[in-house]
Amino acid sequence: MVGIVWWSGHTVKRGRSAGPDPGDWSTLSDWNRSQTEHQGAHGRSGRAGGREGGLGTMARNALRRQPTLDEVAVRAGVSRSVASRALNNAPHVSPAKREAVERAVRQLGYVPNPTARALATRQTGAAALVVSGEDPSIFADPFFAQVIVGASAALEEADLHLMLCLAASDRGRKRVAELMRSKGADGVMLMALREDDPLARVAEEAEMPVVFGGRPVGPAPRWYVDVDNLGGAREATEHLVSRGRTRVATLCGRLDTGAGRARYRGYRDAMLAAGLDPLPPREGDFTEPSGAAAMAALLADHPEVDGVFAANDNMAAGALRALREAGRQVPADVAVVGFDDLAVAGITDPPLTTVHQPIAALGREMARMLVALVDGQDPTPLILPTRLVTRASA
Amino acid sequence: MVGIVWWSGHTVKRGRSAGPDPGDWSTLSDWNRSQTEHQGAHGRSGRAGGREGGLGTMARNALRRQPTLDEVAVRAGVSRSVASRALNNAPHVSPAKREAVERAVRQLGYVPNPTARALATRQTGAAALVVSGEDPSIFADPFFAQVIVGASAALEEADLHLMLCLAASDRGRKRVAELMRSKGADGVMLMALREDDPLARVAEEAEMPVVFGGRPVGPAPRWYVDVDNLGGAREATEHLVSRGRTRVATLCGRLDTGAGRARYRGYRDAMLAAGLDPLPPREGDFTEPSGAAAMAALLADHPEVDGVFAANDNMAAGALRALREAGRQVPADVAVVGFDDLAVAGITDPPLTTVHQPIAALGREMARMLVALVDGQDPTPLILPTRLVTRASA
DNA sequence: GATGATCTTGGGAGCGCTCCCACTGGAAGC
DNA sequence: GCTTCCAGTGGGAGCGCTCCCAAGATCATC
Numbered sequence: 001m002v003g004i005v006w007w008s009g010h011t012v013k014r015g016r017s018a019g020p021d022p023g024d025w026s027t028l029s030d031w032n033r034s035q036t037e038h039q040g041a042h043g044r045s046g047r048a049g050g051r052e053g054g055l056g057t058m059a060r061n062a063l064r065r066q067p068t069l070d071e072v073a074v075r076a077g078v079s080r081s082v083a084s085r086a087l088n089n090a091p092h093v094s095p096a097k098r099e100a101v102e103r104a105v106r107q108l109g110y111v112p113n114p115t116a117r118a119l120a121t122r123q124t125g126a127a128a129l130v131v132s133g134e135d136p137s138i139f140a141d142p143f144f145a146q147v148i149v150g151a152s153a154a155l156e157e158a159d160l161h162l163m164l165c166l167a168a169s170d171r172g173r174k175r176v177a178e179l180m181r182s183k184g185a186d187g188v189m190l191m192a193l194r195e196d197d198p199l200a201r202v203a204e205e206a207e208m209p210v211v212f213g214g215r216p217v218g219p220a221p222r223w224y225v226d227v228d229n230l231g232g233a234r235e236a237t238e239h240l241v242s243r244g245r246t247r248v249a250t251l252c253g254r255l256d257t258g259a260g261r262a263r264y265r266g267y268r269d270a271m272l273a274a275g276l277d278p279l280p281p282r283e284g285d286f287t288e289p290s291g292a293a294a295m296a297a298l299l300a301d302h303p304e305v306d307g308v309f310a311a312n313d314n315m316a317a318g319a320l321r322a323l324r325e326a327g328r329q330v331p332a333d334v335a336v337v338g339f340d341d342l343a344v345a346g347i348t349d350p351p352l353t354t355v356h357q358p359i360a361a362l363g364r365e366m367a368r369m370l371v372a373l374v375d376g377q378d379p380t381p382l383i384l385p386t387r388l389v390t391r392a393s394a
Numbered sequence: 395m396v397g398i399v400w401w402s403g404h405t406v407k408r409g410r411s412a413g414p415d416p417g418d419w420s421t422l423s424d425w426n427r428s429q430t431e432h433q434g435a436h437g438r439s440g441r442a443g444g445r446e447g448g449l450g451t452m453a454r455n456a457l458r459r460q461p462t463l464d465e466v467a468v469r470a471g472v473s474r475s476v477a478s479r480a481l482n483n484a485p486h487v488s489p490a491k492r493e494a495v496e497r498a499v500r501q502l503g504y505v506p507n508p509t510a511r512a513l514a515t516r517q518t519g520a521a522a523l524v525v526s527g528e529d530p531s532i533f534a535d536p537f538f539a540q541v542i543v544g545a546s547a548a549l550e551e552a553d554l555h556l557m558l559c560l561a562a563s564d565r566g567r568k569r570v571a572e573l574m575r576s577k578g579a580d581g582v583m584l585m586a587l588r589e590d591d592p593l594a595r596v597a598e599e600a601e602m603p604v605v606f607g608g609r610p611v612g613p614a615p616r617w618y619v620d621v622d623n624l625g626g627a628r629e630a631t632e633h634l635v636s637r638g639r640t641r642v643a644t645l646c647g648r649l650d651t652g653a654g655r656a657r658y659r660g661y662r663d664a665m666l667a668a669g670l671d672p673l674p675p676r677e678g679d680f681t682e683p684s685g686a687a688a689m690a691a692l693l694a695d696h697p698e699v700d701g702v703f704a705a706n707d708n709m710a711a712g713a714l715r716a717l718r719e720a721g722r723q724v725p726a727d728v729a730v731v732g733f734d735d736l737a738v739a740g741i742t743d744p745p746l747t748t749v750h751q752p753i754a755a756l757g758r759e760m761a762r763m764l765v766a767l768v769d770g771q772d773p774t775p776l777i778l779p780t781r782l783v784t785r786a787s788a
Numbered sequence: 789g790a791t792g793a794t795c796t797t798g799g800g801a802g803c804g805c806t807c808c809c810a811c812t813g814g815a816a817g818c
Numbered sequence: 819g820c821t822t823c824c825a826g827t828g829g830g831a832g833c834g835c836t837c838c839c840a841a842g843a844t845c846a847t848c
Contacts, residue, residue, distance in 0.1 A: 119834070120833055
């Protein structure tokens with residue numbers, strides 16, 4: 001059996017049958033104690049700290065520690081270099097040794113330590129998805145869940161892990177900034193950035209691969225994936241017009257977001273193209289209550305309205321509720337079109353005609369673009385198509 | 395200016411004003427090239443690979459590489475040890491030197507390298523949230539988004555990052571297993587595990603802190619956070635009974651999940667306690683369509699039903715739709731109660747009476763429990779209370 | 789003023805991996 | 819037969835940090 005230096009000067013016998021050695025235990029215990037005392041800036045103490053007086057659990061954990069590549073190499077009768085090459089199936093390894101390494105890996109149950117690998121390669125093997133916004137609950141929108149599903153699948157293909165950062169609080173934003181500056185991830189996907197979000201600048205300064213999800217307001221970033229908000233909104237409005245609606249209004253989303261603005265522009269363009277007067281936008285914040293409020297206000301000011309394009313399904317659902325409460329029939333009196341085609345759209349009464357956007361694809365393409373970027377390629381921005389889904393509301 | 399060894403035997407001059415040095419550039423370029431050739435098992439090539447012919451960008455990136463703790467120490471005129479202690483505000487550092495280190499950190503824009511720290515401390519600074527299940531789209535349920543919001547906030551307090559793992563595909567499950575075995579995270583939160591999910595065993599074998607979200611079917615794990623499904627379901631059923639409903643059925647969720655089973659049991663208990671006959675459960679899978687289908691089937695077999703407890707809001711929404719299609723009035727003919735109190739519950743027509751469960755709190759408490767575990771404490775399982783929210787449907 | 793006790797300090801080993809490089813021996817080319 | 823080449827190999831430095839330890843500085847105590 002090989003002797004492995006555990007800490008400076010102390011030796012732990014290894015091998016499956018090696019019995020516990022009191023001397024080593026006390027060493028470990030000392031080490032753990034000092035770990036605990038030296039608790040770092042982040043306020044957590046050492047991992048293996050003194051639960052239930054310690055010896056039993058701690059010693060067991062410590063002795064059964066992960067095998068290292070060195071041990072695999074020894075067992076396979078090769079050098080660490082060869083073992084490493086075999087593991088990463090790199091060239092310059094004879095079939096025999098490759099086989100020996102594989103066997104040793106299996107016997108020892110070896111799993112490479114990703115942290116060590118990350119330190120050596122300067123790649124963390126993780127990509128971060130940052131969702132920015134004041135209110136953490138905006139994230140509760142099922143929209144993000146779908147983005148995540150898509151991104152997760154694409155990252156899985158590239159064998160990257162997904163770190164999720166909800167940059168709502170100041171503290172959260174600071175952590176994201178630090179993550180980027182410290183290169184704690186190989187790349188970042190940035191979503192829902194407001195105008196002048198400082199995180200955009202931090203990302204740039206950190207010179208780290210960044211893909212934007214949704215073109216932010218302002219100058220276009222170099223890499224982004226977006227949905228054809230303009231075209232979708234135009235199509236929605238055209239649909240209302242084609243149904244003979246002439247007094248069509250829009251309940252727009254926050255105009256300091258790219259999507260909110262583009263969807264409003266699409267509405268406006270379509271109205272003008274049809275020779276109709278666009279009504280001034282009613283601004284909401286993409287939530288159901290804001291849609292209901294905007295709709296109520298709209299009805300008060302413009303009772304003659306006969307068609308409504310809402311910036312998303314949540315707001316459309318709110319509009320439907322406000323219309324119901326005002327005694328208007330949908331679509332007979334007022335036709336309503338939403339945007340997103342989330343699950344809600346099928347559940348509302350009446351079911352919502354809405355602009356379908358490929359949300360999971362958005363996530364997937366963001367992730368793929370990021371992977372390409374991390375790989376050193378230079379992908380081009382991408383706009384994903386939308387399509388109108390006709391249901392009962394318009 | 396200090397000379398820093400870049401790779402073996404080559405030296406790069408450092409400092410803000412150090413001009414580019416052709417010799418070093420070619421070195422870097424060689425290094426990058428070999429990085430690209432040696433692409434590893436994971437199929438991605440070296441990070442800084444040859445985009446746009448290389449020299450410009452690559453050299454700039456490479457030269458402006460992150461300052462290290464050593465450089466901070468040199469600049470502050472102290473040893474690396476002192477710098478490290480100052481940084482982690484550990485004791486045994488004189489105020490003067492502490493100040494000097496802080497200044498150097500500011501001047502250099504130093505950010506500690508989390509990977510190196512992780513390697514040295516054997517703590518990754520990340521916790522994983524694993525969502526298990528065949529279908530990745532189950533994750534699209536807004537439920538998870540809220541769990542994430544809660545967990546994220548709690549992890550933020552402990553300065554841990556959140557890794558999100560959707561263990562849907564075989565590949566995904568394998569990656570999660572490897573993540574656990576390689577200790578790629580300090581702890582894991584496991585959600586939506588089916589009966590006999592192999593990930594549970596892997597987690598145990600990896601001897602890594604694990605908190606279950608929702609008590610899985612089978613023997614209770616040592617650490618879990620759950621919602622009072624039993625009590626909530628009982629309360630929902632009692633509510634229906636108290637409204638004079640006697641032929642009350644349940645549309646239950648998957649009975650191989652802890653929540654599905656507990657909610658069914660709660661219904662059953664309440665019925666028996668009220669001296670009523672529980673109807674055999676109609677099983678769905680927590681989705682809207684499955685709720686509609688189950689409701690339709692129920693109506694076919696038991697047209698006399700006058701009350702329905704659905705295992706969650708999605709299924710309740712489906713039931714509402716099926717009832718509407720069957721021409722039944724809610725709540726006049728059939729009263730409906732859901733479970734979850736998600737956003738849908740307020741949007742359905744009529745709005746849903748439902749059992750509110752503190753989902754964000756579930757995520758938060760899972761994360762807190764995990765942090766405690768990582769800290770070496772031994773927290774006790776937690777059951778969070780539910781409460782009935784009465785709206786129009788029952 | 790000598791003897792500890794405590795606080796500060798820097799050196800150095802270690803975390804577990806990757807990758808450069810120098811070296812070997814056999815196949816190919818002349 | 820001799821170079822030339824290259825697949826195969828192992829040694830060793832390096833990634834950037836933490837933490838042990840021994841030694842020096844400072845202070846209190848008798």
